[in-house]
Amino acid sequence: xxxxxxxxxxxxxxxxxxxxxxxxxxxxxxxxxxxxxxxxxxxxxxxxxxxxxxxxxxxxxxxxxxxxxxxxxxxxxxxxxxxxxxxxxxxxxxxxxxxxxxxxxxxxxxxxxxxxxxxxxxxxxxxxxxxxxxxxxxxxxxxxxxxxxxxxxxxxxxxxxxxxxxxxxxxxxxxxxxxxxxxxxxxxxxxxxxxxxxxxxxxxxxxxxxxxxxxxxxxxxxxxxx
Amino acid sequence: xxxxxxxxxxxxxxxxxxxxxxxxxxxxxxxxxxxxxxxxxxxxxxxxxxxxxxxxxxxxxxxxxxxxxxxxxxxxxxxxxxxxxxxxxxxxxxxxxxxxxxxxxxxxxxxxxxxxxxxxxxxxxxxxxxxxxxxxxxxxxxxxxxxxxxxxxxxxxxxxxxxxxxxxxxxxxxxxxxxxxxxxxxxxxxxxxxxxxxxxxxxxxxxxxxxxxxxxxxxxxxxxxxxxxxxxxxxxxxxxxxxxxxxxxxxxxxxxxxxxxxxxxxxxxxxxxxxxxxxxxxxxxxxxxxxxxxxxxxxxxxxxxxxxxxxxxxxxxxxxxxxxxxxxxxxxxxxxxxxxxxxxxxxxxxxxxxxxxxxxxxxxxxxxxxxxxxxxxxxxxxxxxxxxxxxxxxxxxxxxxxxxxxxxxxxxxxxxxxxxxxxxxxxxxxxxxxxxxxxxxxxxxxxxxxxxxxxxxxxxxxxxxxxxxxxxxxxxxxxxxxxxxxxxxxxxxxxxxxxxxxxxxxxxxxxxxxxxxxxxxxxxxxxxxxxxxxxxxxxxxxxxxxxxxxxxxxxxxxxxxxxxxxxxxxxxxxxxxxxxxxxxxxxx
Amino acid sequence: xxxxxxxxxxxxxxxxxxxxxxxxxxxxxxxxxxxxxxxxxxxxxxxxxxxxxxxxxxxxxxxxxxxxxxxxxxxxxxxxxxxxxxxxxxxxxxxxxxxxxxxxxxxxxxxxxxxxxxxxxxxxxxxxxxxxxxxxxxxxxxxxxxxxxxxxxxxxxxxxxxxxxxxxxxxxxxxxxxxx
Numbered sequence: 001x002x003x004x005x006x007x008x009x010x011x012x013x014x015x016x017x018x019x020x021x022x023x024x025x026x027x028x029x030x031x032x033x034x035x036x037x038x039x040x041x042x043x044x045x046x047x048x049x050x051x052x053x054x055x056x057x058x059x060x061x062x063x064x065x066x067x068x069x070x071x072x073x074x075x076x077x078x079x080x081x082x083x084x085x086x087x088x089x090x091x092x093x094x095x096x097x098x099x100x101x102x103x104x105x106x107x108x109x110x111x112x113x114x115x116x117x118x119x120x121x122x123x124x125x126x127x128x129x130x131x132x133x134x135x136x137x138x139x140x141x142x143x144x145x146x147x148x149x150x151x152x153x154x155x156x157x158x159x160x161x162x163x164x165x166x167x168x169x170x171x172x173x174x175x176x177x178x179x180x181x182x183x184x185x186x187x188x189x190x191x192x193x194x195x196x197x198x199x200x201x202x203x204x205x206x207x208x209x210x211x212x213x214x215x216x217x218x219x220x221x222x223x224x225x226x
Numbered sequence: 227x228x229x230x231x232x233x234x235x236x237x238x239x240x241x242x243x244x245x246x247x248x249x250x251x252x253x254x255x256x257x258x259x260x261x262x263x264x265x266x267x268x269x270x271x272x273x274x275x276x277x278x279x280x281x282x283x284x285x286x287x288x289x290x291x292x293x294x295x296x297x298x299x300x301x302x303x304x305x306x307x308x309x310x311x312x313x314x315x316x317x318x319x320x321x322x323x324x325x326x327x328x329x330x331x332x333x334x335x336x337x338x339x340x341x342x343x344x345x346x347x348x349x350x351x352x353x354x355x356x357x358x359x360x361x362x363x364x365x366x367x368x369x370x371x372x373x374x375x376x377x378x379x380x381x382x383x384x385x386x387x388x389x390x391x392x393x394x395x396x397x398x399x400x401x402x403x404x405x406x407x408x409x410x411x412x413x414x415x416x417x418x419x420x421x422x423x424x425x426x427x428x429x430x431x432x433x434x435x436x437x438x439x440x441x442x443x444x445x446x447x448x449x450x451x452x453x454x455x456x457x458x459x460x461x462x463x464x465x466x467x468x469x470x471x472x473x474x475x476x477x478x479x480x481x482x483x484x485x486x487x488x489x490x491x492x493x494x495x496x497x498x499x500x501x502x503x504x505x506x507x508x509x510x511x512x513x514x515x516x517x518x519x520x521x522x523x524x525x526x527x528x529x530x531x532x533x534x535x536x537x538x539x540x541x542x543x544x545x546x547x548x549x550x551x552x553x554x555x556x557x558x559x560x561x562x563x564x565x566x567x568x569x570x571x572x573x574x575x576x577x578x579x580x581x582x583x584x585x586x587x588x589x590x591x592x593x594x595x596x597x598x599x600x601x602x603x604x605x606x607x608x609x610x611x612x613x614x615x616x617x618x619x620x621x622x623x624x625x626x627x628x629x630x631x632x633x634x635x636x637x638x639x640x641x642x643x644x645x646x647x648x649x650x651x652x653x654x655x656x657x658x659x660x661x662x663x664x665x666x667x668x669x670x671x672x673x674x675x676x677x678x679x680x681x682x683x684x685x686x687x688x689x690x691x692x693x694x695x696x697x698x699x700x701x702x703x704x705x706x707x708x709x710x711x712x713x714x715x716x717x718x719x720x721x722x723x724x725x726x727x728x729x730x731x732x733x734x735x736x737x738x739x740x741x742x743x744x745x746x747x748x749x750x751x752x753x754x755x756x757x758x759x760x761x762x763x764x765x766x767x768x769x770x771x772x773x774x775x776x777x778x779x780x781x782x783x784x785x786x787x788x789x790x791x792x793x794x795x796x797x798x799x800x801x802x803x804x805x806x807x808x809x810x811x812x813x814x
Numbered sequence: 815x816x817x818x819x820x821x822x823x824x825x826x827x828x829x830x831x832x833x834x835x836x837x838x839x840x841x842x843x844x845x846x847x848x849x850x851x852x853x854x855x856x857x858x859x860x861x862x863x864x865x866x867x868x869x870x871x872x873x874x875x876x877x878x879x880x881x882x883x884x885x886x887x888x889x890x891x892x893x894x895x896x897x898x899x900x901x902x903x904x905x906x907x908x909x910x911x912x913x914x915x916x917x918x919x920x921x922x923x924x925x926x927x928x929x930x931x932x933x934x935x936x937x938x939x940x941x942x943x944x945x946x947x948x949x950x951x952x953x954x955x956x957x958x959x960x961x962x963x964x965x966x967x968x969x970x971x972x973x974x975x976x977x978x979x980x981x982x983x984x985x986x987x988x989x990x991x992x993x994x
Contacts, residue, residue: 023332024305025630025647030623030673031681033616042614049610050548065555066863069949070956077587081569105736107481108914108921135917135930138944140484140575141568145583146736148722148729154569158947161954162940163961165918165932188569190719386926387891394925402923407890436895437845439874444847444892465892466847468915469924484921491849535852554859561856572849572945810848 080156080187081139084132086175087151094176096151098127102143110136111143130172134160141188153189252335253280259301265291274340278507278747281338289341290351296328296337297356304328304337306634307353309748310363311761311774312371314397321345322373325761327748327776331634331648334655338748349374359637359781370395370471385467385813388413394472401472415448415460429457436465442539442802443809445783454794459787463813470814474773478739479505479579482770487573489775490811492535493528493754495521495564497811498577501773503658504749504760505579508742511714515703517581522659523594523697524567524576525751526690527560530601532754532806533641533683540680540803541612544621544796549608556601563593579740580715581708594698598691605687613681622676626789626801629674636788637781640756642805645682646674652752664696679804714740739768748776755779755806777811836880836906837962839868840955843879845899847886850913850945854885857948864948867955876902881958882935885945887915889926893934900935908962910954911937914944 036042057064067074087095098115116128143152152175162168257273257280260266270285271292284292296304309327320342328337341350350367352375353360364375365384372393375381383390389411392399417431430451436444444465450458470489474482486501487494499521506513513521538553561571566587568576576583587593612618628636630647643650651668653661669685671678708715712731721728744766750759756778765771782805790798844854857864858872873879876899888896900909911931914920917940919929931937938961941954 023631024634025672028627028629028672028674029647030627030675031619031677033614033619033623037614037616037619040616043616046611046615049607053607065558065860066866067861067949068866069862069952074947074949077566077569079567079569079584079587080565101733101736105481107477107484109923110921133918134942135914135940136920137942138484138573138914138921139570140573140944141583142481142484145716146732148732150719150723158943158950159953160942160946160950161957162942163938163957165930165940168917168940168942390890390926399925401925403925404890404927405925407894409894412894436892437874437899439872443851465889465895466887467889467891467926468848468887468922469926473922473924488849491852535855551860554856555861558856558859558861571947572853 076156076187078156078187080154080158081141082155082187083134083157083160084137084143084170084175085153085155085186086130086172087153088176094126094130094151094172095149096127096130096147097123097149098125098130099148101146101148102152105142105146106137107140107142108136108138110134127172130175131169132175133169134162135165135168144188144190150190154187155185156187157185250279250336252333253330253337256280256296256302256335256337257282259299260292260295263295263299265295277338277745279336279338281340283340283342286341286343286350289339290353290356292339293326293353293356302330302335303332304330304335306331306639307357307360307363307637308336308639308757309759309761309774309776310360310367312367312373312395313763313772313774314371314395316397318342319344322348322371324350324367324373325774327759327761331650336748343373348372349376351375352377354378357637358635359784362780362784369393372396382413383464385464387411387464394469399472401469401476413462415462417448417450417458417460436462439543442807443812445802445807445809447786447798449790449795449798451795454796456790456793456795456798459790459798461783461786463783463809465813466809467813468810470775471773474770476769478768479742479770480735480740482773483577483579484573484575487575488810489777489814490532490753490755490758490808491572492808493525493532494573495524495528495576496751496753497758498575499525499659500749500751500753500758500760502577502579503751504747504762505740505742507747507749508745508762508764509579509714509740511580511709511711513581513709514706516586516705517707518659519697519700519703520567520582520586520590520707521577522661523694524564525659526694527563527594527597529754530687530690531557531560533687534605536754536803536806537608537680537683540676540800541608541618543799543803544618546612546618549611552604552608552611556604559597559600563590563597566590566593578708578715580711581706583708585707586702591698591702594694598695598698601687601691605684609684619677621796621800622680622804623673625676625797626793626804627673627675628785628789633674633785636785638756638785640753640778640782641682641686642679642782643756644669645671645678647672652750652757656750658751660697661693664693666693666696676800676804683806741766741768742770750776753778753811755808755811756782758811775811775814777814779805779807779812783807783812833962837959839871840881840908840958841871841873841879842869842881842883842910843874843876843899843903844872845882845884845886845896847888847892848913848915850885850916853945853948853951854883854912857951862948862952864952864955867952867959869955876900877904879903880907881955882907882909883912884909884916884931885912887920887922888928888931890928891926893928896931897934908938908958909935910939910941910958912941912943912951912954913946914942917942920944 089095098113100113103111103113110133112131113127114129115125118124118126144154266288270288272283274281274283296302306329308329311325313323313325315321322343324341326339350373352364362384364378367373368375368381369383369385370393387407389407390405432449432451434447436446446462448460449456470485473485483498486497489497534553534556538550541549564574565571568574568583628646633643633646634648647670649668649670654668666689669682669689671682716735717728717731722732742764744764746763748759748761750757758778759776761774762770763772789801846854856862882900882903911917916931919927939954939958941951943950
């Protein structure tokens with residue numbers, strides 16, 4: 001729906017004319033309760049409200065608002081900013097080219113990258129070390145916004161708890177582990193309409209390549225077994 | 227919808243993107259008025275041209291008399307001091323600048339006073355006799371910059387701890403240099419007992435907080451109790467001072483946005499909007515109508531969220547726990563909407579300079595409409611339990627009442643001021659976004675007590691729902707969600723993946739930040755607590771030079787000792803709930 | 815108890831009962847300072863309802879609670895207060911550090927913010943997030959339960975010596991001027 005020109009009220013009052021009509025009050029006019037209130041009668045109305053909620057929740061379990069975590073989980077959207085994921089190329093290697101834009105964009109400076117030379121001259125660099133300190137991260141999503149390769153995205157996973165500080169520094173292999181083309185597991189990532197479908201297909205193809213390779217290997221093993 | 231009907235005068239046809247109207251011209255003639263009084267030597271007050279607001283550079287020796295004149299002269303009537311902040315210019319001769327922002331409520335005029343100070347003689351006179359609310363602002367000036375306040379009853383550190391050495395907001399102070407606080411250095415109050423102090427029957431000095439269930443956040447209330455009555459009290463804050471202003475100097479313009487989220491964390495989107503609006507003014511960019519529409523709606527939802535928390539926790543403190551559960555459910559529902567937009571529930575970081583961080587989700591309208599139906603039953607239930615309940619009435623009517631005039635002198639804004647009878651709302655006084663195109667009222671009550679502060683928040687929730695409904699009925703505007711300027715906003719991702727030029731702009735924006743032209747401005751939004759102002763100075767680089775936040779609850783909380791002296795302890799707790807002091811905003 | 819009587823089948827069963835009761839009724843002390851406190855309030859509200867795990871009773875007294883749930887930024891002014899509260903809590907006690915600021919200072923590498931509460935007190939579970947979702951916090955509480963089960967046989971207690979060492983190291987480091 002296109003925006004029609006919005007009619008505006010004229011700017012409030014030309015200068016010189018008072019803004020507030022009366023001077024500031026110097027006396028108080030507090031609330032004066034009526035007779036029924038002084039006799040505590042509206043308390044019965046209040047009791048009816050709580051009784052209504054109580055009975056409704058007692059006899060109708062679906063009217064309860066409680067989400068019984070961990071059996072039930074809240075249906076967060078596909079933009080949820082959760083645990084990070086490093087995406088992979090079709091051959092399984094990390095898509096990141098160690099450009100350091102995510103490390104620069106991060107307000108908490110929680111991303112630590114060490115770059116190394118990649119054999120393929122078109123790709124040039126890859127991260128030898130890629131670590132995110134999960135306890136520093138504020139889950140703002142700036143790294144995802146900054147990445148020019150869609151190499152880092154976020155999942156909708158919020159189940160993280162660590163027992164010590166060393167465990168919380170998540171390395172490259174742990175960041176790549178949850179990567180899957182399953183749309184349900186993914187959260188905050190760049191979205192644009194035309195490319196969206198193309199990338200979904202690419203992710204499916206990548207998965208298919210891996211599956212195809214596994215099936216081919218299984219066939220080979222079967223053949224050699226005979 | 228009478229405001230939208232065409233009137234006889236031709237309303238200007240506004241183009242699709244409304245600019246941010248900030249009509250600050252009302253104070254233009256004040257310098258002539260002041261000079262005409264003849265009380266000030268020539269050259270002691272000089273107007274600085276070319277800024278967004280009338281600004282005068284004032285010599286320190288005439289400051290006190292000028293302030294008194296500005297307040298008492300019927301032609302100027304500056305009855306409220308909004309903000310006092312310091313700025314450090316190490317390259318200048320006069321290194322420091324104390325910046326005062328004044329507001330005249332009757333005339334709706336704003337004025338900025340700058341007092342340049344030399345480093346070896348950095349002191350300003352205390353203006354507490356003129357505006358009582360300036361007390362804590364002056365303490366902060368001393369704490370952060372080392373500018374002495376002459377005549378202050380008790381100059382001490384307010385945000386940093388007593389063992390802190392140095393003045394952190396000076397440019398030569400390393401942002402990460404910490405100091406340890408040991409027990410012997412902790413702040414000890416010295417009380418001024420009221421008259422008849424020796425007759426007090428049963429005196430006990432108690433300490434409430436900083437870790438206390440009724441302290442919303444971390445404040446320390448030290449009180450001398452006479453039985454159940456508070457004879458004298460003092461408040462200590464600074465237990466959540468997170469150095470927002472220093473952090474903003476070390477991060478780029480867009481990186482500051484997650485920090486602004488954590489200011490008033492109950493309604494974090496409003497902080498985003500306030501900050502982005504100020505920087506957009508410096509950049510002189512116009513936000514696309516779609517983003518303006520979305521910002522208005524989400525600000526109003528955030529306001530509803532904040533009022534729910536405030537009222538819920540006030541009732542918890544006075545014993546009404548049920549309402550807490552009832553009022554937290556609307557919050558959860560609004561979280562669902564915010565989370566579908568940007569991915570986070572509480573600290574959204576959804577705004578960006580120039581618009582929003584990403585487009586609205588396709589189901590935004592349906593979700594918002596569903597919310598409009600879901601929220602009123604909870605609010606009505608909460609009100610039914612409490613509004614006519616004599617227990618609540620006895621506990622809140624007449625408690626910590628403050629008249630409108632005194633509240634203005636203390637620097638109050640927002641729902642607390644409107645409960646005392648002064649109808650000041652930034653959305654009406656200096657309209658921004660779409661507020662002046664909508665049909666809504668500014669609710670006002672005249673009791674000034676806890677009961678009215680509670681009721682006014684409920685009334686404001688209803689007004690916000692009205693605003694949202696009108697905007698949803700108007701329909702979502704098409705178009706971009708962020709300004710189309712590659713020097714300000716990150717280019718769209720598909721361009722970034724395919725075109726070299728977009729990639730270069732993207733790289734420069736991330737690495738260097740937006741290059742905001744040098745200048746300064748003060749812009750404000752109506753936060754859930756009152757006027758949330760940002761005074762931002764840019765030096766032309768990719769990082770802010772100085773950001774001073776005008777927290778609405780800072781002057782409100784400084785009134786707290788005056789409100790509770792002579793009241794009972796349980797009244798003090800009820801009062802604190804009604805003031806809605808959010809520590810993140812109070813102490814930045 | 816086992817010191818008085820000595821290990822026997824009866825006392826081990828009693829200890830098992832005691833531990834079962836303890837880990838299913840963590841009474842939290844919500845040391846809430848900032849935004850995470852609001853998410854904690856959401857956790858105890860009806861939408862997530864931490865009372866399903868026995869933690870409904872929030873006790874704001876260190877003597878009556880067993881889990882110190884630090885939610886929000888702790889800065890240098892608050893640190894002695896936190897230490898005092900922790901010292902006043904009775905054994906057995908556990909500490910959950912909720913949110914980025916309590917775990918590590920978050921993105922506040924600043925002059926007044928403690929870079930993680932483990933500078934002054936030992937922490938059992940770190941829950942990351944800014945703020946963590948209520949489900950994330952409940953996951954942290956469940957992880958604490960697992961930890962209590964694991965530690966049961968070892969009877970791990972927070973060593974008084976351990977906590978003073980961490981505190982001393984921090985003081986030395988900060989006085990030397992290098993910290994964050």
